[in-house]
Amino acid sequence: MASSIVIISAILEDPLADPEAVSVEQVEGASVIALRGEHDLSTGPAIEAACDSAWAHSSSIVFDLAGATFIDSTVVGVMVSARRRAAESGGAVAVVAPAGGPPARVLTLVGINDVLPLRETRDEALRTISAPG
């Protein structure tokens, strides 16, 4: 009963909303925030909330954009801010964005691949932040 109410209210809010569009996961000393589908200003607050819960567990974040079909500058902004915060607390931020995919194209255009390392897989990204330098 309770779960059906939750489902109904989720459908009423946004019929297209994917309940797993933003997910946070803890793995060996870092938090992985995985984005699925399209992300822009409307999902920015959800991604920021995911960052907040990630900071509570670790000082490093991996943004996994392998499942994201579209990101706009709002999402890039959240990741740049996260990188700044990580740098202040001795952590690191890495991004999983397979070359040629939509997120990689946006990140390359904005020209922030120098400060936010782009990696092909989640394992590579986790290795990057565990061996900073």
Add this chain to the structure above:
Amino acid sequence: MAALVAVLCELAIALPFLVISPNTVRGVPGPLLVVIGVAASYLLGPWFGVPVTAVGVVLAVTIVGENAWAAPLVWLPVSAGAGIVGDQVRHGDELRRELIEELRRGLVGIYRDPAVGRLNVVSRYIPAVSAQRIAGDFYGAVVQPTGDVAIMVGDVAGHGPAAAALATRLRAMWRGLAVAGVSDSETVSALNETLLAEQQRIASQIPFATLCLATVAADLRSAQIVIAGHPPPILVTERGTHEDTHPPGPAIGISATSTWEPHPLALPDDPWSLVVYTDGLVEGRTAPDGPRPYGRDRLLPMLAAFAVPIGEDDVDAVLRSVQDANGGALPDDVVLITASPR
């Protein structure tokens, strides 16, 4: 005058209740009239609403037949309070509208005249759907002392008053440097330094901004392009479109050590148009329920199909077809500029 009309209206509303036996509807019309007065006070102001409420109270007590004066009279201060609150809300709304208007004015070019030096500059700024969601796209075009024409389009990441206010500061700063004839790469470095300082000073929520600067030489034979994380400009000629393919410099506000190199762009003798825009133009949907983004791949053939130079109607046609594909207004601000020889 307005108060008189309101009182007459109220009497008109009260009239049927006077005709119908008061006994059957006792208790209904009195409160109803008073409520109308309080609502008028909130919606139209206390100077209008309190007299209406007073008439309501008088009617409720003397004509329709409430039992005592004490209770209905309480509605007079209530009405005055509602009116004052309503005035504050209206004042706040008006102030917000004015601020947004003023911020928007600061984002766009100062002159309406499309003639800028030897160029004809057609510009469009389409704010994001909601008036409350002011964003940070900005642009400008000025003639430099040498006769070169400097064109700039920028996009501050983030939304809201902070993004818009920062965008107006960056635009004003760009204009000053451009009019003084400072080179584009030095200008971008100065804007980068400013944004980094703003982030320090006010713990700004603005993570970065992107810029495209295009300076067309006075002889119209070449242009210098400097890109900071922004979509590259598109050169449209009778032979088709040419997109600047040099790797872009980074967005500003990210690193103090970033540098930006100008790239030359040769301009042909036959007619041409230089198209500069913000990403909002190509980030809508491909179809009303299709995926995002619309993409540059769809924009280029559309531009190539126009007769050169691209005119006002063509620019509007581009915006229309991008909006149609999206199935309505675009989710983000859009700036679209074309510059062509006059």
